[in-house]
Amino acid sequence: MENFDFYSPTYFSFGKDAESKTGSLVKRFGGSKVLIHYGGGSVIRSGLLGRVKASLERESIGYIELGGVKPNPRSGLVYQGISLCRKEKVDFILAVGGGSTIDSAKAIAAGTVYDGDFWDFYEGKPVTEALPVGTVLTIAAAGSEGSPDSVITKEQGMIKRGASGDAYRPKFSVMNPALTQTLPPYQTACGITDIMAHLYERYLTNTGDVETTDRMIEALMLAMVHEAPKVILNPDDYQARANIMWAGMMAHNNSCGVGRTQDWTSHNIEHELSAMYDCAHGAGLAVTMPAVFTYTMGHDITRFVKVATRVWGCEMDFENPEATARAGIEALRRFLISIGMPKNFSELGAKEEDIEKLAHTCCYGSENSDGTITGFTKLTQKDVENIYRLML
Amino acid sequence: MENFDFYSPTYFSFGKDAESKTGSLVKRFGGSKVLIHYGGGSVIRSGLLGRVKASLERESIGYIELGGVKPNPRSGLVYQGISLCRKEKVDFILAVGGGSTIDSAKAIAAGTVYDGDFWDFYEGKPVTEALPVGTVLTIAAAGSEGSPDSVITKEQGMIKRGASGDAYRPKFSVMNPALTQTLPPYQTACGITDIMAHLYERYLTNTGDVETTDRMIEALMLAMVHEAPKVILNPDDYQARANIMWAGMMAHNNSCGVGRTQDWTSHNIEHELSAMYDCAHGAGLAVTMPAVFTYTMGHDITRFVKVATRVWGCEMDFENPEATARAGIEALRRFLISIGMPKNFSELGAKEEDIEKLAHTCCYGSENSDGTITGFTKLTQKDVENIYRLML
Numbered sequence: 001m002e003n004f005d006f007y008s009p010t011y012f013s014f015g016k017d018a019e020s021k022t023g024s025l026v027k028r029f030g031g032s033k034v035l036i037h038y039g040g041g042s043v044i045r046s047g048l049l050g051r052v053k054a055s056l057e058r059e060s061i062g063y064i065e066l067g068g069v070k071p072n073p074r075s076g077l078v079y080q081g082i083s084l085c086r087k088e089k090v091d092f093i094l095a096v097g098g099g100s101t102i103d104s105a106k107a108i109a110a111g112t113v114y115d116g117d118f119w120d121f122y123e124g125k126p127v128t129e130a131l132p133v134g135t136v137l138t139i140a141a142a143g144s145e146g147s148p149d150s151v152i153t154k155e156q157g158m159i160k161r162g163a164s165g166d167a168y169r170p171k172f173s174v175m176n177p178a179l180t181q182t183l184p185p186y187q188t189a190c191g192i193t194d195i196m197a198h199l200y201e202r203y204l205t206n207t208g209d210v211e212t213t214d215r216m217i218e219a220l221m222l223a224m225v226h227e228a229p230k231v232i233l234n235p236d237d238y239q240a241r242a243n244i245m246w247a248g249m250m251a252h253n254n255s256c257g258v259g260r261t262q263d264w265t266s267h268n269i270e271h272e273l274s275a276m277y278d279c280a281h282g283a284g285l286a287v288t289m290p291a292v293f294t295y296t297m298g299h300d301i302t303r304f305v306k307v308a309t310r311v312w313g314c315e316m317d318f319e320n321p322e323a324t325a326r327a328g329i330e331a332l333r334r335f336l337i338s339i340g341m342p343k344n345f346s347e348l349g350a351k352e353e354d355i356e357k358l359a360h361t362c363c364y365g366s367e368n369s370d371g372t373i374t375g376f377t378k379l380t381q382k383d384v385e386n387i388y389r390l391m392l
Numbered sequence: 393m394e395n396f397d398f399y400s401p402t403y404f405s406f407g408k409d410a411e412s413k414t415g416s417l418v419k420r421f422g423g424s425k426v427l428i429h430y431g432g433g434s435v436i437r438s439g440l441l442g443r444v445k446a447s448l449e450r451e452s453i454g455y456i457e458l459g460g461v462k463p464n465p466r467s468g469l470v471y472q473g474i475s476l477c478r479k480e481k482v483d484f485i486l487a488v489g490g491g492s493t494i495d496s497a498k499a500i501a502a503g504t505v506y507d508g509d510f511w512d513f514y515e516g517k518p519v520t521e522a523l524p525v526g527t528v529l530t531i532a533a534a535g536s537e538g539s540p541d542s543v544i545t546k547e548q549g550m551i552k553r554g555a556s557g558d559a560y561r562p563k564f565s566v567m568n569p570a571l572t573q574t575l576p577p578y579q580t581a582c583g584i585t586d587i588m589a590h591l592y593e594r595y596l597t598n599t600g601d602v603e604t605t606d607r608m609i610e611a612l613m614l615a616m617v618h619e620a621p622k623v624i625l626n627p628d629d630y631q632a633r634a635n636i637m638w639a640g641m642m643a644h645n646n647s648c649g650v651g652r653t654q655d656w657t658s659h660n661i662e663h664e665l666s667a668m669y670d671c672a673h674g675a676g677l678a679v680t681m682p683a684v685f686t687y688t689m690g691h692d693i694t695r696f697v698k699v700a701t702r703v704w705g706c707e708m709d710f711e712n713p714e715a716t717a718r719a720g721i722e723a724l725r726r727f728l729i730s731i732g733m734p735k736n737f738s739e740l741g742a743k744e745e746d747i748e749k750l751a752h753t754c755c756y757g758s759e760n761s762d763g764t765i766t767g768f769t770k771l772t773q774k775d776v777e778n779i780y781r782l783m784l
Binding site for chain 1: 393394395397398399400401402403404405406407408410569600601602603604605606607608610611612614615618619631632634635636638639642647650651
């Protein structure tokens with residue numbers, strides 16, 4: 001296990017009607033003028049936004065609103081949010097929505113108190129200061145409710161990049177599993193896929209003997225595999241929704257990712273897909289992960305054998321461990337298809353002729369990039385092209 | 393899953409030489425005059441106390457010292473610490489040691505800012521305010537480095553009781569696995585047993601469908617069973633020490649205990665043993681757990697069948713699930729004996745003739761007690777006597 005620091009100071013309020021506590025939580029964490037940030041109309045139609053506002057009003061907390069966050073949230077709205085917050089002297093950002101809304105809220109929170117262009121953080125500058133952020137979560141997926149991360153897409157060139165820092169950890173997150181019961185099955189499945197990716201990308205490590213966190217990751221995968229079919233079959237299954245929601249947070253607050261190298265190759269390669277075709281991040285990951293794992297498994301077959309036998313119940317083939325590893329990847333693919341995820345490039349709306357461009361942006365798109373992506377193993381543009389071809 | 397709030401704001405600095413950061417961490421969390429609290433001479437002899445002081449001095453932080461914490465820490469030293477802190481205007485308590493030292497530090501932290509008798513908190517008053525506490529951990533066991541809990545023994549009547557509250561969560565915990573390499577095997581094994589108990593007592597729930605946290609608890613148990621024999625065989629195995637140390641924190645910060653009822657019967661019944669005979673808490677638990685589980689398994693055999701098959705690798709006996717449950721308890725008992733723990737009352741130094749008194753204090757010892765102890769199931773004094781008898 002490598003040396004590490006771990007700090008997850010987010011206050012989680014979990015359960016039925018938890019959103020009614022939003023106002024008192026904002027107050028507890030020092031907010032007096034709030035920007036409520038959200039996406040489309042679903043939080044208005046469902047009445048959630050009204051309940052959140054009522055909760056703020058009960059505590060006499062002032063607020064303004066900025067809706068319109070889209071999946072793969074854009075820098076344009078972030079700039080709009082930043083100037084709004086400065087003008088209105090906002091001191092607390094409240095995200096009501098899923099990962100995209102929370103990520104956009106975090107970017108606004110950092111940008112508001114920063115003199116330069118907020119995009120600097122998405123080019124590698126560490127986030128050390130930001131307005132406090134709270135969240136009212138509406139989908140179990142991104143884990144942004146408990147993570148120090150945010151991913152934003154810049155319109156010019158459709159560049160999708162992440163930023164990170166403890167200042168991005170929400171002060172509180174309201175997690176009411178019932179709020180996720182109205183999600184369409186496709187979105188639910190996209191969220192489940194994202195959670196599985198957060199687990200796989202931590203599991204694929206080059207650090208030896210990290211048995212405790214290996215076991216924790218496997219545990220969360222096993223729980224997901226057990227609970228996912230239930231919510232696809234019965235979207236109103238509160239208990240299964242609750243199990244998935246807590247697993248989604250635990251998968252990404254990094255308590256099971258400490259002290260080890262991590263991968264993030266699948267996320268990097270997927271980001272180009274959702275940036276170029278605006279497909280759902282989870283759907284992109286469902287197509288990307290099996291391709292990446294098949295291409296990179298030779299780097300350390302043991303990782304794939306371990307997850308195959310412990311999570312997917314594959315028989316250990318002692319004569320041919322590679323067959324066991326492949327069986328595990330195949331089991332993951334079948335699981336993702338079974339919950340309704342796409343299985344190849346065309347189902348995703350991606351095009352073979354774009355592969356070179358996708359791979360080039362992936363390897364050279366960021367100002368600091370050296371032409372490779374590094375995680376579980378080092379990949380060149382040629383490797384990334386080969387991986388995209390496996391998705392055809 | 394039941395509604396819950398979860399808040400674990402402790403900053404964990406984990407790894408080799410992590411204690412050199414102590415001073416900067418105290419500064420980060422606002423300390424300017426520190427009480428260094430510790431146990432016997434081992435932290436002096438090992439040089440740890442010197443390194444911690446040097447780290448404080450580098451940050452120009454003043455400190456005073458109070459050593460002498462004993463296993464099953466006593467109220468007498470807590471009162472001494474409280475008056476010392478008031479007199480010297482201490483604003484930060486730094487525990488250098490294991491669970492006993494940290495628990496004692498927490499009690500001093502609450503008592504210093506409280507007008508009444510600190511023992512009120514150990515009679516059920518919630519801990520809402522305390523001086524900030526930091527820890528430099530020297531044994532993986534109690535989980536107090538990340539928990540909101542503290543257990544103190546009152547000399548009059550040798551009453552051992554716990555108190556709890558978010559104010560008891562340490563501001564930071566320094567976790568250097570190398571510091572645990574010098575522990576004698578018996579103490580190491582006691583710590584391992586305590587961690588296993590924290591997992592079992594969360595696992596024994598009456599809440600249905602808590603698959604995610606079930607899996608997490610099983611994961612931590614599996615990691616302990618895998619790593620424990622390594623450190624017993626080779627105390628210098630840093631990686632195994634590191635895995636156990638992180639598991640010990642995760643087992644008790646309650647991230648895998650949320651949204652479910654918990655047991656704590658074994659802890660309650662054991663507390664009387666370590667209070668009366670001053671035996672090690674872990675050793676007491678090793679004798680107590682199998683007896684409690686054997687006595688209470690009929691309340692919900694499924695819990696015991698699940699842990700038997702998933703953690704201990706027992707074959708499922710579909711004709712006789714009780715046999716599977718018993719096999720799991722037997723596997724736990726064998727594991728504890730294999731790492732050097734006692735197996736019965738006499739090895740613990742406990743006496744059959746004390747059973748009635750032990751059971752009476754357990755059920756009636758606290759001011760608020762109604763003659764029963766309640767967790768996984770409700771037990772009367774007669775039940776508790778029967779459980780002690782199973783340990784003979």
